[in-house]
Amino acid sequence: MATEKKYEFSSEVEKRFQWLLTRYPTKDAVLLPILHLVQDENKWLTPDSIEYVAKRMDLSPARVREVASFYTMFRLNQKGQYVLQVCHNISCYLRGSDGVIEHIKKRLNIKENEITPDGKFSLERVECLASCGTAPVLQVNGWDYHEELTIEKVDRIIDDLLKDKNAYLDYEKRISEGSVA
Amino acid sequence: MSQKILPLHPLEKRVLIAGYGEDNSWTIQHYEKNYKGYEAAKKAVSMPADDIIKTVKDSGLRGLGGAGFPTGMKWGFIPKNSSKPVYLVCNADEGEPGTFKDRQIMEHCPHRLIEGMIAAAVAIGSKTGYIYVRGELRLAIKRLEDAINEAYAKNYLGQNIFGSGKAFDLTVHPGAGAYICGEETGLIESLEGDRGQPRLKPPFPAISGAFGGPTIVNNVATLAHVPGILLNGAEWFIKMGNGTNRGAGTAVWCVSGDVQKPGFFEVPVGTKLSTMLNEICGGPLTGRKFKACFPGGSSSPLLKAEEFDVPMDFDTLAAKGTMMGSCAIIVVDDSRSIPEVCMRTARFYAHESCGQCVPCREGTKWTYKMLRRVCSGQGTKSDLKNVQSACDNMAGKTICVLSDACAMPVTSMLKKFPEEFEKLLIPESEFTPELPKVSGQLGSVLDAIRARQQS
Numbered sequence: 001m002a003t004e005k006k007y008e009f010s011s012e013v014e015k016r017f018q019w020l021l022t023r024y025p026t027k028d029a030v031l032l033p034i035l036h037l038v039q040d041e042n043k044w045l046t047p048d049s050i051e052y053v054a055k056r057m058d059l060s061p062a063r064v065r066e067v068a069s070f071y072t073m074f075r076l077n078q079k080g081q082y083v084l085q086v087c088h089n090i091s092c093y094l095r096g097s098d099g100v101i102e103h104i105k106k107r108l109n110i111k112e113n114e115i116t117p118d119g120k121f122s123l124e125r126v127e128c129l130a131s132c133g134t135a136p137v138l139q140v141n142g143w144d145y146h147e148e149l150t151i152e153k154v155d156r157i158i159d160d161l162l163k164d165k166n167a168y169l170d171y172e173k174r175i176s177e178g179s180v181a
Numbered sequence: 182m183s184q185k186i187l188p189l190h191p192l193e194k195r196v197l198i199a200g201y202g203e204d205n206s207w208t209i210q211h212y213e214k215n216y217k218g219y220e221a222a223k224k225a226v227s228m229p230a231d232d233i234i235k236t237v238k239d240s241g242l243r244g245l246g247g248a249g250f251p252t253g254m255k256w257g258f259i260p261k262n263s264s265k266p267v268y269l270v271c272n273a274d275e276g277e278p279g280t281f282k283d284r285q286i287m288e289h290c291p292h293r294l295i296e297g298m299i300a301a302a303v304a305i306g307s308k309t310g311y312i313y314v315r316g317e318l319r320l321a322i323k324r325l326e327d328a329i330n331e332a333y334a335k336n337y338l339g340q341n342i343f344g345s346g347k348a349f350d351l352t353v354h355p356g357a358g359a360y361i362c363g364e365e366t367g368l369i370e371s372l373e374g375d376r377g378q379p380r381l382k383p384p385f386p387a388i389s390g391a392f393g394g395p396t397i398v399n400n401v402a403t404l405a406h407v408p409g410i411l412l413n414g415a416e417w418f419i420k421m422g423n424g425t426n427r428g429a430g431t432a433v434w435c436v437s438g439d440v441q442k443p444g445f446f447e448v449p450v451g452t453k454l455s456t457m458l459n460e461i462c463g464g465p466l467t468g469r470k471f472k473a474c475f476p477g478g479s480s481s482p483l484l485k486a487e488e489f490d491v492p493m494d495f496d497t498l499a500a501k502g503t504m505m506g507s508c509a510i511i512v513v514d515d516s517r518s519i520p521e522v523c524m525r526t527a528r529f530y531a532h533e534s535c536g537q538c539v540p541c542r543e544g545t546k547w548t549y550k551m552l553r554r555v556c557s558g559q560g561t562k563s564d565l566k567n568v569q570s571a572c573d574n575m576a577g578k579t580i581c582v583l584s585d586a587c588a589m590p591v592t593s594m595l596k597k598f599p600e601e602f603e604k605l606l607i608p609e610s611e612f613t614p615e616l617p618k619v620s621g622q623l624g625s626v627l628d629a630i631r632a633r634q635q636s
């Protein structure tokens with residue numbers, strides 16, 4: 001059985017980690033920023049990455065897990081390659097988020113909080129994403145926003161992601177092209 | 182971000198988001214060239230701290246994060262000559278449903294916030310600041326980090342700011358998804374690398390906050406107002422609003438829900454709600470009528486359409502039994518069911534309760550569950566009574582005010598739209614309790630009962 005490579009910071013993350021340590025009066029305060037960097041690199045907080053972070057932070061793995069589990073952005077389980085999170089709070093509801101959720105369920109043939117069999121997508125409901133003026137809104141993988149959704153737009157997003165196209169689109173580029181919203 | 186750039190309405194007055202939509206509005210070059218960028222900070226480093234605090238007090242600036250606390254007074258609570266380091270923390274967690282104002286400032290005018298923080302830091306004697314940004318807002322985080330680097334390069338931040346011998350270091354700290362981290366002591370816990378569970382007060386953060394030091398937590402919009410006030414004076418700020426220091430300055434209102442033109446609009450404090458919705462936002466959707474709105478985010482008690490003729494300032498809205506909150510107007514029209522809106526409001530707070538206080542943890546959960554039953558057409562009169570009593574029993578009885586934030590809007594909807602709830606109720610005699618779904622022998626017994634209930 002091939003042993004998986006254990007997680008370690010890349011040189012980029014290591015550099016950032018060293019810099020972060022100079023920015024706070026305590027080491028503990030670096031935990032949230034470093035977990036973000038690890039998750040970006042690793043897609044989710046695998047048990048070995050948590051163990052590694054714990055060691056580097058002089059904390060127990062249980063403590064790192066305890067803190068991480070408080071926050072909805074940290075993923076402690078593997079999810080789809082693209083996590084579609086649809087806001088279901090008041091403004092998005094008023095602008096049709098229920099229809100968006102139903103459509104994605106049908107199109108991907110999954111229920112909420114499930115992963116498609118090919119591991120490509122998961123679907124979740126989330127609370128207000130601070131984009132209520134351009135509701136309804138969904139985000140891909142925690143921060144790539146898509147706003148003023150229509151069923152056609154949702155289909156286009158899924159079509160693109162199926163081909164791994166336009167995933168993690170450069171925000172600045174999207175804004176300068178006027179294609180946001 | 183991401184609102185199409187529309188021509189400004191004559192009532193719009195851009196101070197906080199001056200430059201929004203202009204090319205490279207987020208660069209230091211643009212800010213210095215067009216908006217007297219960093220002149221206020223330059224002025225502040227040579228002013229006595231007490232003078233800065235006095236000017237801010239005189240201006241009538243009040244916190245735009247939700248509570249509307251007078252900013253100058255808050256700064257005055259920081260002990261003079263503290264032996265511990267003083268921290269300045271900007272609350273950019275932007276979690277209140279309906280609110281999207283802070284990200285416009287951070288994404289398009291980040292230098293105004295940074296400049297405001299420099300001046301605030303001089304006023305309270307802080308050498309270290311953090312901007313706690315909601316983790317999902319990657320563009321805001323990037324623009325702020327770039328802007329901070331630009332400011333360091335010019336020695337506007339660092340060990341010797343503007344050659345004054347004073348130091349101020351500023352760092353962006355990403356949140357990770359938890360509404361409760363917007364509450365100032367929850368935010369401090371989170372900044373320190375812990376779960377964001379609010380602390381018991383006292384001690385207040387101004388005495389003992391982040392890392393044990395005296396700490397000021399201010400909202401993005403509050404801090405971004407400071408440069409204008411220092412440069413143009415307190416009078417200018419008062420005049421811009423309704424001319425009293427009850428309603429000074431401008432605020433960026435976020436309008437969402439059932440209106441023609443949702444979006445964000447910076448107007449003087451004291452502008453009428455009806456003017457905002459009918460003139461600036463183009464009125465209700467075709468064929469519909471306004472029914473009600475949350476005037477200050479989902480935590481604020483609702484106003485009915487006939488109450489819209491009201492100036493939006495802290496005290497007037499408070500006198501009407503609601504609040505300016507985070508300046509977020511969520512509009513609900515006559516095609517909507519208030520109980521449905523109410524259920525979704527409660528669901529949010531039930532989801533976001535951090536669980537430390539029993540009245541909040543249980544109260545928000547049961548409020549949501551009972552409202553869900555009412556909305557599904559299975560609720561009875563006693564469910565409504567229980568919702569009210571859950572609300573009465575959590576507000577004011579907990580560590581932080583999240584429980585009040587749930588109880589206030591829910592209570593207001595029950596009180597202002599009782600007929601909509603009553604319409605959905607069934608008589609107690611028709612009530613069938615929901616049986617739990619379990620497997621095994623007990624499960625088949627329950628299935629049999631369920632079948633009998635349905636026949």
Ligand SMILES: Cc1cc2nc3c(=O)[nH]c(=O)nc-3n(C[C@H](O)[C@H](O)[C@H](O)COP(=O)(O)O)c2cc1C
Nearest residue numbers: 244245246247272274275276363364365399400403
């Ligand atoms: C549950 C809860 C959530 C809050 N969320 C935010 C928030 O997202 N942003 C914010 O600026 N203030 C928020 N506040 C208000 C802060 O506790 C605090 O009053 C504010 O940041 C102070 O800044 P100001 O004086 O400039 O308004 C929240 C309060 C509570 C109780």
Ligand code: SF4
Nearest residue numbers: 535537538541579581
């Ligand atoms: S009131 Fe609710 S959110 Fe606030 S500390 Fe208590 S349990 Fe947590």
Ligand code: FES
Nearest residue numbers: 087092128129132
């Ligand atoms: S309600 Fe969906 S983004 Fe605010």
